[in-house]
Amino acid sequence: MEHAADTTQHRICPLCEACCGLEIKVRDQKVISIRGHDADVFSAGYICPKGVALKDLHEDPDRLRTPLVKRNGVFEKASWDQAWAEIERRLPPILQAHGRNAAGLVIGNPAAHKIGLLTTIPRLAKALGTHNVFTAATLDQIPRHVSSGLLFGHWMSVPVPDIARCELLIVLGANPVVSNGSMWTVPDFRGKAKAMQARGGRLVVIDPRRTETAVMADTHHFIRPGGDAFLLLGMVHTLFGENLVRLGRMAEHVTGVQDIAQAVAGFSPEAVAARCGMDAGTVRELARSLAASPRASIYARIGVCTQEYGSLGTWLVDVLNTLTGHLDEPGGAMFPRAAAFASNTSGKPGAGRGVATGRHKSRVSGAPEVMGELPIGCLMEEIETPGVGQIRALVTLATNPVLSAPNGARLSRALEGLEFMVSLDIYVNETSRHADVILPAPSPLEELHYDVAFPQFSWRNHARYSPPVFNRDAAQPAEWETLLRLAAIVSGKHPGQSAAEIDDENFAEDARKLFGDGATAVLEATAGLRGPDRLLDVALRTGPYGDQFGKQPGGLNLARVQASSAAGGIDLGALAPRIPELLRTPSGRIELAPATLLNDVLRAQADLARAPSPMVVIGRRDVRSNNSWMHNLPVLAKGPMRCTALVHPADAQRLGLRDGAMARISSDSSQGPRSIEVQVHCSADMMPGVVSVPHGWGHDQPGAQLALAASRPGANLNHLLDENLRDPLSGNAVLSGVAVEMCAVD
Numbered sequence: 100m101e102h103a104a105d106t107t108q109h110r111i112c113p114l115c116e117a118c119c120g121l122e123i124k125v126r127d128q129k130v131i132s133i134r135g136h137d138a139d140v141f142s143a144g145y146i147c148p149k150g151v152a153l154k155d156l157h158e159d160p161d162r163l164r165t166p167l168v169k170r171n172g173v174f175e176k177a178s179w180d181q182a183w184a185e186i187e188r189r190l191p192p193i194l195q196a197h198g199r200n201a202a203g204l205v206i207g208n209p210a211a212h213k214i215g216l217l218t219t220i221p222r223l224a225k226a227l228g229t230h231n232v233f234t235a236a237t238l239d240q241i242p243r244h245v246s247s248g249l250l251f252g253h254w255m256s257v258p259v260p261d262i263a264r265c266e267l268l269i270v271l272g273a274n275p276v277v278s279n280g281s282m283w284t285v286p287d288f289r290g291k292a293k294a295m296q297a298r299g300g301r302l303v304v305i306d307p308r309r310t311e312t313a314v315m316a317d318t319h320h321f322i323r324p325g326g327d328a329f330l331l332l333g334m335v336h337t338l339f340g341e342n343l344v345r346l347g348r349m350a351e352h353v354t355g356v357q358d359i360a361q362a363v364a365g366f367s368p369e370a371v372a373a374r375c376g377m378d379a380g381t382v383r384e385l386a387r388s389l390a391a392s393p394r395a396s397i398y399a400r401i402g403v404c405t406q407e408y409g410s411l412g413t414w415l416v417d418v419l420n421t422l423t424g425h426l427d428e429p430g431g432a433m434f435p436r437a438a439a440f441a442s443n444t445s446g447k448p449g450a451g452r453g454v455a456t457g458r459h460k461s462r463v464s465g466a467p468e469v470m471g472e473l474p475i476g477c478l479m480e481e482i483e484t485p486g487v488g489q490i491r492a493l494v495t496l497a498t499n500p501v502l503s504a505p506n507g508a509r510l511s512r513a514l515e516g517l518e519f520m521v522s523l524d525i526y527v528n529e530t531s532r533h534a535d536v537i538l539p540a541p542s543p544l545e546e547l548h549y550d551v552a553f554p555q556f557s558w559r560n561h562a563r564y565s566p567p568v569f570n571r572d573a574a575q576p577a578e579w580e581t582l583l584r585l586a587a588i589v590s591g592k593h594p595g596q597s598a599a600e601i602d603d604e605n606f607a608e609d610a611r612k613l614f615g616d617g618a619t620a621v622l623e624a625t626a627g628l629r630g631p632d633r634l635l636d637v638a639l640r641t642g643p644y645g646d647q648f649g650k651q652p653g654g655l656n657l658a659r660v661q662a663s664s665a666a667g668g669i670d671l672g673a674l675a676p677r678i679p680e681l682l683r684t685p686s687g688r689i690e691l692a693p694a695t696l697l698n699d700v701l702r703a704q705a706d707l708a709r710a711p712s713p714m715v716v717i718g719r720r721d722v723r724s725n726n727s728w729m730h731n732l733p734v735l736a737k738g739p740m741r742c743t744a745l746v747h748p749a750d751a752q753r754l755g756l757r758d759g760a761m762a763r764i765s766s767d768s769s770q771g772p773r774s775i776e777v778q779v780h781c782s783a784d785m786m787p788g789v790v791s792v793p794h795g796w797g798h799d800q801p802g803a804q805l806a807l808a809a810s811r812p813g814a815n816l817n818h819l820l821d822e823n824l825r826d827p828l829s830g831n832a833v834l835s836g837v838a839v840e841m842c843a844v845d
């Protein structure tokens with residue numbers, strides 16, 4: 100029933116990369132309904148069940164409303180002043196005694212969705228001054244950044260399929276019907292793919308499981324997990340072998356094509372067939388169809404990144420799109436042009452410094468830094484191993500590596516050995532339970548929203564902003580304020596200053612650096628703004644569509660984007676070609692054949708004949724789940740158990756597994772054997788020899804405060820995986836294609 104006092108608020112969903120526009124009805128400070136915002140220029144009313152669950156998240160009794168301080172091993176509710184006092188008492192002395200690297204910083208996935216975190220984390224990281232920075236990127240997409248950085252000169256220059264115009268889309272190791280897209284912001288993938296099919300286009304899916312995306316595809320091929328780089332090498336080989344290379348407009352912008360021709364010489368479709376579990380004819384056909392379609396692209400995601408050859412595979416996808424003339428072409432793989440915060444729209448167009456990796460290395464294993472971070476698999480050894488630079492104090496922001504990363508049991512033990520740990524989180528989860536102080540983040544409905552990262556990967560250009568739906572409790576700071584206070588404590592600067600004062604000082608200093616004599620005018624033009632709003636205003640105004648502080652009347656600024664919220668934001672048009680302007684490589688070209696990747700082809704060559712394991716495990720996502728943290732929300736948690744092991748009926752029969760009964764899955768990692776028990780579901784959608792188990796479960800750990808999740812904990816896939824297995828180029832964890840054994844539980 101409509102009510103006179105109801106108000107309608109518009110809000111971008113902060114939960115996944117699709118960034119859907121929501122319409123939220125509010126009465127008496129309560130959410131009454133959440134639906135898709137039909138007028139949203141970008142998502143046009145699309146929504147998934149997780150968006151609706153924002154109501155449950157906001158109301159979740161387990162969500163933290165006050166800081167917690169652990170005393171004698173037990174969390175006690177504390178005031179913000181008490182929490183800050185505890186941090187001040189315990190954290191700086193550790194850094195003073197042992198140096199900056201004694202601190203570790205771990206950043207999780209939700210940070211990517213929060214402007215307050217993304218714009219302020221660099222300040223905290225600088226204040227900490229540690230090399231020991233870890234993020235969920237090394238469980239996820241860092242290989243994607245490696246290829247982008249090396250080829251195009253910036254980590255965030257990611258080509259995405261131009262789905263509105265393409266006629267052939269090959270999807271490799273991604274399930275966008277369920278995940279709603281990743282490193283590709285594409286709400287309602289299904290609707291867009293259907294529209295492509297209706298205009299005669301084709302969707303091809305390559306996945307060890309006949310996924311929800313594969314089901315709607317025109318063609319689905321199974322692939323042996325971990326075999327993608329080999330399939331792709333075979334495809335590149337075919338392009339050269341059959342004279343199908345057509346660089347088109349890219350010809351004058353690319354270097355290294357001949358090096359690639361030489362590097363792939365040993366990877367004929369026949370040579371790679373066994374390694375990727377596909378026949379040579381299919382490999383060849385895939386290459387031919389990509390080459391023959393005028394508007395086509397190949398897109399790969401997490402299934403390809405979370406492998407031993409994660410960087411190689413991701414790079415080869417870019418190589419294939421380039422060699423077939425689909426890079427930067429309408430209907431192909433194109434680069435979005437974000438309205439704010441994109442490094443590939445700032446500085447001098449067409450060339451730059453490029454990227455570097457390995458500027459420092461992890462202390463224990465010597466793993467190279469990539470994008471300023473170390474592989475999260477190295478976190479435990481850095482805490483456990485004595486010596487100079489040992490991590491003794493840890494700051495975690497919106498993360499749950501105890502469930503999300505391999506071997507959480509070892510990580511839990513390591514965390515217990517820390518001298519001090521502080522977490523910024525909304526829950527006492529399996530990771531933050533180990534903290535000495537937990538600082539609560541507000542409910543997402545209590546924060547303003549503008550996506551910093553995802554417009555850089557979006558299917559169409561847009562600018563959208565949401566104000567907070569609710570006011571915060573008077574004592575509850577915004578996340579950016581919490582981070583600035585934390586940064587002040589560890590740097591010893593700004594004693595006694597409020598977050599607002601610190602922000603004003605920081606901004607004035609940055610404005611002087613950035614605008615020189617123009618700083619005063621910028622300060623005046625943004626007076627009245629603070630925190631992320633002020634940074635956003637500057638980013639929009641100086642961005643590619645900006646008003647340039649009045650020089651481009653009619654251009655974007657914060658006020659204009661804010662004013663468009665009820666109308667569903669501002670549409671900035673279809674993707675348009677950006678090469679060479681986008682490039683930031685030293686040569687000003689697409690450096691298509693970086694030495695590190697050519698070397699990695701040699702590693703693959705040496706590994707070409709590796710025999711298959713009889714049974715390997717892969718992951719799975721479910722629409723009603725989000726990594727490790729939405730299992731406490733009633734609207735999502737209801738219904739059948741989602742943490743199940745899918746196996747092919749023939750495997751079940753061979754192994755004596757019964758549908759619906761429990762099975763033990765065991766692995767033999769570098770740290771010894773480990774096993775979990777999961778309910779079996781027989782499914783002909785699985786490739787024989789492959790078992791699929793979702794990640795993010797295992798909520799049976801003592802001390803976590805997630806009552807509903809604990810009532811159906813599920814098993815932790817990552818307990819089986821090996822923290823020491825990773826793609827050496829990017830540091831990304833190997834989460835897919837790991838050898839396991841299965842047997843029935845008596």
Ligand SMILES: Nc1nc2c(c(=O)[nH]1)N[C@H]1C(S)=C(S)[C@@H](COP(=O)(O)OP(=O)(O)OC[C@H]3O[C@@H](n4cnc5c(=O)[nH]c(N)nc54)[C@H](O)[C@@H]3O)O[C@H]1N2
Binds near residue numbers: 499525528719
């Ligand atoms: N085996 C396997 N493991 C995987 C994956 C896989 O495919 N297979 N996927 C990996 C991927 S892609 C990712 S991104 C990682 C994710 O792993 P993580 O980044 O470690 O985190 P999440 O499981 O998403 O948990 C995030 C935590 O942030 C908290 N949180 C939620 N919202 C907010 C907020 O607004 N502010 C703050 N401060 N905290 C908040 C929640 O309490 C939650 O516990 O998991 C990875 N792990």
Ligand SMILES: Nc1nc2c(c(=O)[nH]1)N[C@H]1C(S)=C(S)[C@@H](COP(=O)(O)OP(=O)(O)OC[C@H]3O[C@@H](n4cnc5c(=O)[nH]c(N)nc54)[C@H](O)[C@@H]3O)O[C@H]1N2
Binds near residue numbers: 115271836
């Ligand atoms: N509902 C829901 N949505 C989410 C998330 C969630 O947890 N739940 N997580 C979000 C996050 S953090 C991310 S990063 C994105 C990820 O988004 P996607 O990359 O689309 O993720 P997945 O759905 O895990 O799809 C990976 C696919 O790779 C397949 N696969 C596994 N191993 C291999 C292999 O070796 N080769 C090939 N070719 N395929 C393989 C799997 O079967 C699976 O279908 O999803 C986001 N969206």
Ligand code: SF4
Binds near residue numbers: 116279
């Ligand atoms: S698809 Fe993602 S962004 Fe859209 S409503 Fe669902 S969780 Fe939110």
Ligand SMILES: [Mo]
Binds near residue numbers: 208235239
């Ligand atoms: Mo992710």
